[in-house]
Amino acid sequence: xxxxxxxxxxxxxxxxxxxxxxxxxxxxxxxxxxxxxxxxxxxxxxxxxxxxxxxxxxxxxxxxxxxxxxxxxxxxxxxxxxxxxxxxxxxxxxxxxxxxxxxxxxxxxxxxxxxxxxxxxxxxxxxxxxxxxxxxxxxxxxxxxxxxxxxxxxxxxxxxxxxxxxxxxxxxxxxxxxxxxxxxxxxxxxxxxxxxxxxxxxxxxxxxxxxxxxxxxxxxxxxxxxxxxxx
Numbered sequence: 679x680x681x682x683x684x685x686x687x688x689x690x691x692x693x694x695x696x697x698x699x700x701x702x703x704x705x706x707x708x709x710x711x712x713x714x715x716x717x718x719x720x721x722x723x724x725x726x727x728x729x730x731x732x733x734x735x736x737x738x739x740x741x742x743x744x745x746x747x748x749x750x751x752x753x754x755x756x757x758x759x760x761x762x763x764x765x766x767x768x769x770x771x772x773x774x775x776x777x778x779x780x781x782x783x784x785x786x787x788x789x790x791x792x793x794x795x796x797x798x799x800x801x802x803x804x805x806x807x808x809x810x811x812x813x814x815x816x817x818x819x820x821x822x823x824x825x826x827x828x829x830x831x832x833x834x835x836x837x838x839x840x841x842x843x844x845x846x847x848x849x850x851x852x853x854x855x856x857x858x859x860x861x862x863x864x865x866x867x868x869x870x871x872x873x874x875x876x877x878x879x880x881x882x883x884x885x886x887x888x889x890x891x892x893x894x895x896x897x898x899x900x901x902x903x904x905x906x907x908x909x
Contacts, residue, residue, distance in 0.1 A: 693707070693711075693898050693900065695901075697900075698902060698903040699892075699900050699901065699902055699903065700902075700903055700906040701864055701867060701868075701902060701903075701906045701907050702864065702906070704892045704902055705720075705860050705863045705864055705892070706860060707900060708720055708856065708863075708892055708893065708894050708897060708900065709856055709860065709863075711894065711897040711898055712856035712894040712895075712896070712897050714895070714896045716895075717748070717855045717856060717857045718855070718856040718894040718895040718896055718897065719747075719748075719749070719852040719854070719855060719856075719894065720852065720853055720854045720855065720856055720858070720863055720892065720893075720894050721850060721851065721852050721853070721892070721893050721894065721895070722850065722851060722853050722867060722870060722871075722891070722892055723848060723849070723850040723890070723891045723892075723893075723899075724848065724849045724850070724871070724874055724887065724889070724890050725846075725847060725848055725888045725889035725890075726843060726847045726848070726849065726874070726882075726886060726887065726888060727847065727882060727883070727884050727885045727886050727887075727888050728847050728879060728881070728882050728886070729847065730843045730844070730845060730847065731845070732881055733881075734879055734880055734881030735881040735882055736842075736843065736879060737841070737842070737843040737849065737874065737877050737878070737879060738819070738820075738841065738842045738843070738877070739819075739820070739840075739841055739873060739874075739876075739877045740820045740821060740838055740839065740840045740841070740873075741838070741839050741841070741869060741870055741873035742833055742836060742837065742838045742839075743837050743838075743839060743853060743854070743866045743869055743870065744862075744865045744866060744869055745837070745858065745862040745865060745866050746837025746854075747837040747839060747852055747853065747854060747855075747866075748837075748854055748855035748857070748858060749790075749837070749852065749855075751790045751791055751834050751835055751837075752771045752772070752788060752789040752790050752791070753769070753770045753771050753772070753789060753790070753791045753792075753793065753831055753834045753835065754770070754771065754772040754773070754774075754778065754782075754787075754789035754791070754792050754793070755770040755772070755773045755774075755792075755793045755794070755795075755827055755830075755831065756774065756775060756778055756779075756792070756793070756794035756795065756798040756801065756802050756816070757773060757775070757793075757794070757798060757827055758775050758795075758797075758798070761795050761825070761827050762774075762775070764827050764828050765827045765828075765831055767828075768827065768828040768831035768832060769831055769832075769835055770793075770827075770831045771788075771789060772788070772789055775798065775801065779801050779802070779804070779805065782805055782808060782809070783804075783805060783808060785808075787808075787809075787812070787814070789814075790834075791814070791822070791834040791838075792809060792814045792815070792816050792822065793816055793822045793823075793824070793827060793830045793831065793834070794816040794822065794823050795823075795824070795825055795827060796818075796823055796824075796825065799816070799823060802815075802816060813840070813842070820840055821833065839851050839852075839853070839870065841870075841873070841874065841877075847888075849874060851870065853866045853867055853870050854866045856894050867892070867907065868907060868908075871887075871890070871904075871907050871908065872908070874887070875887065875908065887904055887908075889901065890902040890904050890907065
């Protein structure tokens, strides 16, 4: 713990906490500050001018980042028959029906994304209290309840990111790895923020994109000049 505290203190040494960094500056600093032994995730946080307690101010969606997230995504698919075979061939890590239901209901959830064919939702719906809190419940609006399991599995494996605003009006997500080229991180960040802007709800009033910050898993957080993100 003392070692981590010293490392983080050193990382903050060259940081101006009052400055709003341009996107290019922030990415360069984040990359140089990511000195852990593992490949740190670059994370973005956006403070939006919405109150998600109101249905007309909910911000939710999905975006396939141009360069993926760098994360290995394990995908589970609820399907039977031909659709189950299609999911397996597409690269799904876990495919099942009643057997998968029993495993998940028993607490075994060795996956990061859950997809289901429409005919399986009667079964999957009973797992709402288990999958819901973990953000794993299949949803047709996010493309995870679909008959096109091949495309759904491909998108999940390719680095598709789901986002949903939290109670305080904040959205955060991993948008790449510190080992990514700066240009790729910049493109991923711009694509993610663009998706958030396009998802602006009708009920949002006043300033929508209030604050944006960037950090790495173990590194300092930087405030971004949002005018350098949106192009």
